[in-house]
Amino acid sequence: MAGASSSAAMATSAVTEEEMTLTVKWSGKEYTVRVCGDDTVGELKRRISEVTEVLPKRQKLLYPKAGPKLSDDSTLLSQLPLKSSLKMTMIGTVESDLVLEQMDAPEIMDDFELGQDEAVDIKDKEVNKQKLRRRIEQCKIELRNPCREGKKLLVLDIDYTLFDHRSTAENPLELMRPYLHEFLTAAYAEYDIIIWSATSMKWVELKMKELGVLNHPDYKITALLDHSAMITVQSDTRGVFDCKPLGLIWGKFPEFYSSKNTIMFDDLRRNFVMNPQNGLTIKPFRKAHANRSNDQELVKLTQYLLAIADLEDLSSLDHNNWEYFIEDSFKRRRRQE
């Protein structure tokens, strides 16, 4: 990642926060997308994906004088000679076989740790706050079930958190993390539940339907979110990456959810970078066939969720220590008996 810091330096000098409308030609039609100078090519592709349904990784973009920079997803749009008067051309095909799409998706990068200072920096950077504000304005969250007064909020990742998406099985239920339905049923008593995956909405819906999460008699899912709700941020040491800003949900439903009553489980810590106090890094569920019989994470995490459900402010906890917390509260209860 040697080039990351130099491109970050360029970004500060060239960034324009001004929004711009680009016209994209694809398959004989024209589409418009709104972007900013501090968006990356990767984000531009996501915006194009929302209007065309061509997945970002299937898109090839052509633009006069843009050169090879346009094929690098981490390039900032401010580094390209974009003008509203010129049209961009996209070449790409809509994906119809969702299972195939998922199977050949690139393996997600290993989790990486950002330095404490750097993580704080990303969260507080004006350019990232600005991105979040724009996402709150642009992104629509469709409620499948109403938000409930007085409930806290649990936000859950899918891949490796609830489901082993890399193993193969005849029935997807074999790849489901053990105790998923029991966990969601118990959590639902105290928490509204939102599922947020970095994949596409079609895949999120398909997967959740297959696992029986969307029509379960004992709990309800408030909403599903996908990659289009994420934002891209820049770090000095790790370059550009995507994250899941909970501020989006808080901005959309301020009367129900806030940093005080929200907790999010994800196997990738970097997804919490905009709200580190609200994230719990779950042990990834991989190799389902070997681990299905002994994975107890969701049982233990149920105890944690219920143990903290009465607290005023969840963000005052250090979720890294969740296992000690349930041991301690178990001991406290034993002493009281």
Ligand SMILES: [Mg+2]
């Ligand atoms: Mg994951």
